[in-house]
Amino acid sequence: MLTINHLTKTYGDKKAVDDLSLHIAPGEIYGFIGHNGAGKTTTLKACAGILPFEGGSIRVDGLDIVSDPLECKRKMAYLPDNPDIYEYMSGIRYLNFIGDVFRVDPAVRRERIHKYAEMLGIEGDLAQPVSAFSHGMKQKLVLISAWIHEPKLILMDEPFVGLDPKAAFLLKELMHEHCDKGGAIFFSTHVLDVAEKLCDKVAIIKEGRLIASGSMQEVKGNESLEEVFLELEDDHA
Amino acid sequence: MLNILLRTRIEALLSVLTGAGRTKKAQSKGKLIGFATLMLLSLFSLGILFARIFEVLATPLSMLGMGWLYFGMAVVMSFGLMLIGNVILAKYQLFEARDNDLLLSMPIKPIHILLSRLFLLLVLAWIIMLPVAVPCLLFWPESLGFPGQLAFWTVFVLILPLLNLAISSLLGWLLHLASNKAKNKTLLTLVVTLGFLGVYMVFSFKLNSILSSLAENPSMLEKPLGSAAPVVWLSKSIAENRLDLLGLMLVIALAAFGLCALLLQRTFIKTATAKSTVAKRVYVEQTAEARSPRAALLLHELSRLWSSPAYLLNGALGSFFTLAAAVYLLIKGRSLTASADWQMISFLLQPLILAGLCYMASLVFLTAPSISLEGKYLWIPKSLPVSAWTVLQAKLRLHMLIALPPLVLVSVAAALTLGYEGQMLVLVLILPPLFGVFSGLLGLFENLRHPNFNWINETQAVKSGASVLLTMFIGMGFVLLPVLLCVLFSDWFTPELAGWGMVVLLAVLSGLLYLWLRKKGPRVFREL
Numbered sequence: 189m190l191t192i193n194h195l196t197k198t199y200g201d202k203k204a205v206d207d208l209s210l211h212i213a214p215g216e217i218y219g220f221i222g223h224n225g226a227g228k229t230t231t232l233k234a235c236a237g238i239l240p241f242e243g244g245s246i247r248v249d250g251l252d253i254v255s256d257p258l259e260c261k262r263k264m265a266y267l268p269d270n271p272d273i274y275e276y277m278s279g280i281r282y283l284n285f286i287g288d289v290f291r292v293d294p295a296v297r298r299e300r301i302h303k304y305a306e307m308l309g310i311e312g313d314l315a316q317p318v319s320a321f322s323h324g325m326k327q328k329l330v331l332i333s334a335w336i337h338e339p340k341l342i343l344m345d346e347p348f349v350g351l352d353p354k355a356a357f358l359l360k361e362l363m364h365e366h367c368d369k370g371g372a373i374f375f376s377t378h379v380l381d382v383a384e385k386l387c388d389k390v391a392i393i394k395e396g397r398l399i400a401s402g403s404m405q406e407v408k409g410n411e412s413l414e415e416v417f418l419e420l421e422d423d424h425a
Numbered sequence: 426m427l428n429i430l431l432r433t434r435i436e437a438l439l440s441v442l443t444g445a446g447r448t449k450k451a452q453s454k455g456k457l458i459g460f461a462t463l464m465l466l467s468l469f470s471l472g473i474l475f476a477r478i479f480e481v482l483a484t485p486l487s488m489l490g491m492g493w494l495y496f497g498m499a500v501v502m503s504f505g506l507m508l509i510g511n512v513i514l515a516k517y518q519l520f521e522a523r524d525n526d527l528l529l530s531m532p533i534k535p536i537h538i539l540l541s542r543l544f545l546l547l548v549l550a551w552i553i554m555l556p557v558a559v560p561c562l563l564f565w566p567e568s569l570g571f572p573g574q575l576a577f578w579t580v581f582v583l584i585l586p587l588l589n590l591a592i593s594s595l596l597g598w599l600l601h602l603a604s605n606k607a608k609n610k611t612l613l614t615l616v617v618t619l620g621f622l623g624v625y626m627v628f629s630f631k632l633n634s635i636l637s638s639l640a641e642n643p644s645m646l647e648k649p650l651g652s653a654a655p656v657v658w659l660s661k662s663i664a665e666n667r668l669d670l671l672g673l674m675l676v677i678a679l680a681a682f683g684l685c686a687l688l689l690q691r692t693f694i695k696t697a698t699a700k701s702t703v704a705k706r707v708y709v710e711q712t713a714e715a716r717s718p719r720a721a722l723l724l725h726e727l728s729r730l731w732s733s734p735a736y737l738l739n740g741a742l743g744s745f746f747t748l749a750a751a752v753y754l755l756i757k758g759r760s761l762t763a764s765a766d767w768q769m770i771s772f773l774l775q776p777l778i779l780a781g782l783c784y785m786a787s788l789v790f791l792t793a794p795s796i797s798l799e800g801k802y803l804w805i806p807k808s809l810p811v812s813a814w815t816v817l818q819a820k821l822r823l824h825m826l827i828a829l830p831p832l833v834l835v836s837v838a839a840a841l842t843l844g845y846e847g848q849m850l851v852l853v854l855i856l857p858p859l860f861g862v863f864s865g866l867l868g869l870f871e872n873l874r875h876p877n878f879n880w881i882n883e884t885q886a887v888k889s890g891a892s893v894l895l896t897m898f899i900g901m902g903f904v905l906l907p908v909l910l911c912v913l914f915s916d917w918f919t920p921e922l923a924g925w926g927m928v929v930l931l932a933v934l935s936g937l938l939y940l941w942l943r944k945k946g947p948r949v950f951r952e953l
Contacts, residue, residue: 238807240952261810272801274725276732278706284713288721289809298712315708 189214189249189341189372190235196243197230197396204230206396207244212374212389214340215367219387220376221417227396228376229269232343235374236266249340262290264341265334269349269376271326275319279310279329282318283336290337297336304332304362308355323350331359335366342366344375348382360386384413392420399423426533430541437545437881463894470901472556475502479564487566492664493657495565500585500656503557507589508596509621510553511546513614513734515590515597516604517882518542519689524881525697536690543590543686550586550593558582577663580671584659588678591685598689598696605699614734619745718811722819723826729798730791730823735884736798739893743788747831750785751838758842775845776920779853780908782835783927786860787900789828793868793893795820796953797877797886803953813947817869821942824865832861852924856931860903863931866938868896873942873949903927 190212197205205227212218222228233239235246237257246253248260273282280301287297305311308328318326327350334342342363348356363373363386377383383390384404390413391401399420400407408416479499486495519542528538562578600617604610655677662670689696716724730736761767767774799806806816836857839845845853871892880886887893907923 233804236808238804258810258812261808266804266808268804270801273805274729274802276728277725280708280713281728285721285725286809287713288716289718289811291715291718294712294715298710302710311710312708315706 189216190374191247192231192235192244193246194244195231195234195241195246197227197234197239197241203396205234205241205393208393208396208398209244210391210398210401212341212372214370214372216372216388217363217367217386218372218374219383219390220374220393221378221380221383221390221413222376222393223421226393228393229345230396231393232266232345232374232376236264236343237261238266262337263339264343265337265339267330267334267342267344267347269345271323271330271350273318273326273330273333275317278317279314279321279325282329283314283333286333287336292337300336300338301332304335307358308332324352324355327351328355331362335362340371342371342373342375344373346377347375348377348379356382380412380414380417384408392417394421427537427540430528430533430537431544434541434545460891460894463891463898466898467894468552468556472560475557476560476564478502479560483564483566492565492567493661496561496581496660496663497656499557499561500581500659503554503585504589505625506557507550507553507586508593509625511550511589511593512596512600512621513618514549514884515546515594516601517735517884518546519594519597519693520601520696522697522881529694529697535693536686539686539689539693543594546593547586547590550589551582554582554586574663574666577666577671580675581659581663584671584674584678587682588655588674591678591681594685594689598692601696611731611734611737615737618734618738622742718809719815719819722806722811722816723822726795726819726823727826730827733798733883733887735882735887736791736794739887740791740794741789741827743785743790744827744831746788747782747785747835750782751831751835754835754838754842758838762842762844771844775843775849775853776911776924777908778839778843779849779856779920779924780904782832782839782853782857783860784901784904785835786828786832786857787864787897787904789824789861790864790868790893790896790900791824791827792820792865793872793896794887794890795823795869796872796950797880797890797892798883800878800880800883800886803878807951813950814943817873817942817946817950820869821865824868825862828861828865829858832857848921849924852921852928856924856928859928859931859935860900863903863935863938864896864900866935866942867899868892869942869946870938871895873946876953878953903931 190210192208192210195205195208196203208227208231210218220228220231230239234241235248235253237253237260249263251260251263253260274285277285283301284297287294292300301314302311305314308331310325310328310332313321313325318329321329327347331347334344347359351359360382367373367388387404389401389403390407392399392407400416404413407413411419479495482495482498486492519539522542525538529535558578558581562575565574567574600614604613607613655674658670659674661667662674730741762771806813836854839853840850843853872890875891875895877886877890877892907927910918911920911923
């Protein structure tokens with residue numbers, strides 16, 4: 189579903205991502221972990237077609253993000269680390285805006301908005317302007333906007349930050365449900381316990397370079413993901 | 426702590442005044458100087474307007490020994506100008522600044538936060554006052570021969586913004602409280618600002634008649650101004666070098682500022698952290714109308730415009746003026762042309778009115794801050810399955826939608842009522858709308874080259890971005906240049922020739938700008 193080949197992205201002289209390669213297959217929940225500034229957000233933004241990059245290639249469901257960006261974007265959804273959404277729109281207007289751009293049929297859109305907004309407990313607030321939403325509510329709105337067009341691939345940057353425990357639980361359910369239907373999820377997180385329980389595969393990045401990747405069992409063996417992460421961080425210091 | 430906050434405010438002010446820190450790249454020295462020159466130029470052009478007033482009034486009032494009236498007018502004009510500039514700004518800067526929560530969470534006294542923000546507003550008020558205060562001093566005959574006048578004038582320049590700040594802050598506070606209760610905040614701000622602007626416009630329109638009446642009868646303002654004691658005290662203190670009155674005004678200004686600061690301090694936390702008390706809107710599930718991505722993007726641009734009074738009032742001000750001018754022409758246009766004066770100088774007035782309509786077109790620059798306004802939302806258009814060109818097109822279409830209908834209307838109104846014939850008739854019908862198209866393309870071009878994503882309040886992006894100033898000044902230049910050429914080389918440079926020259930130039934430049942936006946614009950947008 190997502191193939192990253194030798195991705196390299198630089199900011200001035202600094203290599204934010206250095207020769208990174210990963211493959212995320214349909215049905216997989218792929219965790220992406222690393223310290224602050226390791227290159228997680230840059231990688232996710234490059235995959236989402238937001239950030240141009242200098243080297244390598246990214247393919248989404250067989251399509252190249254550089255030569256066919258619009259088709260790639262139609263197949264995926266991206267959730268940023270900060271849910272910065274148009275504050276001058278109401279929640280429902282933002283969702284309809286996303287629905288229009290992704291050409292989701294109005295009746296289907298209505299059904300999905302109802303399903304996810306009710307599940308996440310913000311249906312009653314959808315007429316409010318986004319500026320009146322709390323951080324968590326904005327996060328939930330971004331989640332609904334991602335699921336509204338049923339993308340094949342979902343890219344998420346720290347999706348659990350700001351969510352209440354119930355919403356975090358529901359998000360995990362949604363992620364499983366999405367992958368059970370053949371979709372794929374690639375997400376970054378600092379919550380290693382969540383990553384360990386949720387992910388089929390995991391990649392660890394440090395200073396832009398991939399230092400470990402594979403199935404959860406391959407990467408952590410008999411240790412906890414936290415122990416492995418800290419050891420790898422020290423080994424590559 | 427106050428020192429640190431003041432330093433931060435000064436850095437922010439310098440950043441606005443010099444255009445530094447707008448992008449991640451360092452600002453070059455040339456650009457810094459260029460941007461600062463633009464800011465000075467805008468103050469200078471405002472100063473010219475007031476210089477005209479003082480030039481007319483200085484000698485007769487000086488000869489009549491009515492210096493207090495001369496300086497009294499300076500007090501009223503500068504006070505009004507500062508009030509227009511600072512009330513809305515005080516509302517945003519004091520009570521709606523994005524970093525209020527952050528600063529209040531730190532071990533900083535609220536009064537220090539407040540004072541640092543008031544300091545910024547004070548400096549801005551002082552800058553706004555200069556276009557009135559400097560020509561006022563320069564044209565007063567006695568000021569050059571007597572250094573004491575300069576000293577009194579300096580104290581006056583320091584006192585008046587302080588007094589003004591107290592009043593603008595209180596009005597800003599009241600406006601903030603009202604907007605928290607208002608269902609439609611944009612409408613409220615729009616009405617208040619247009620009210621201020623209306624007073625200013627009426628004053629500007631009536632300036633000539635006021636000036637000629639004053640030149641004939643300088644004492645006509647003696648009574649109304651004389652009844653406003655502080656105005657008289659302050660103006661007499663400068664005109665007659667009265668230290669007692671200056672001292673009194675200094676005490677009044679300090680007391681007013683102190684009381685205002687005290688009142689604001691007592692209510693600051695509550696006001697700055699208050700939530701809107703408007704009743705919650707209940708969501709009723711319904712099936713939305715399907716729109717194409719293009720229509721959705723245009724609707725989004727319209728939502729942004731309507732939600733932001735700062736954007737609406739600055740970017741679309743020309744459209745309000747143009748509509749007002751169209752209505753005025755339709756109602757009064759024919760009676761204007763019926764007068765004997767018109768018949769005599771219509772050859773002069775018709776081209777000037779055409780230049781005026783083009784100037785109004787140059788005052789609509791919705792595209793100039795449109796990229797900067799994406800700010801923290803930039804990830805949204807970039808992650809959507811729409812091309813960068815489609816995003817840019819939506820911004821252009823918004824500009825055309827708001828700018829062109831009033832311009833077409835005013836052109837038709839002018840053509841119908843002002844007796845244009847022959848080539849001038851064709852020019853009045855095509856030049857203002859063409860100017861509107863050019864202004865939109867230029868604004869987008871400039872904003873792609875000079876985006877500013879580091880704004881704290883969107884007013885910064887809308888009012889003082891380099892792209893906004895460049896678009897405005899280039900537009901003004903294109904209006905002034907043919908007028909100047911017609912005046913300087915009137916023998917062979919006719920208004921018709923100037924008009925057709927502008928049509929060709931604007932059409933070619935618009936074509937080139939469109940080509941650049943089409944070919945290079947999307948790449949520049951993707952790389953932002």
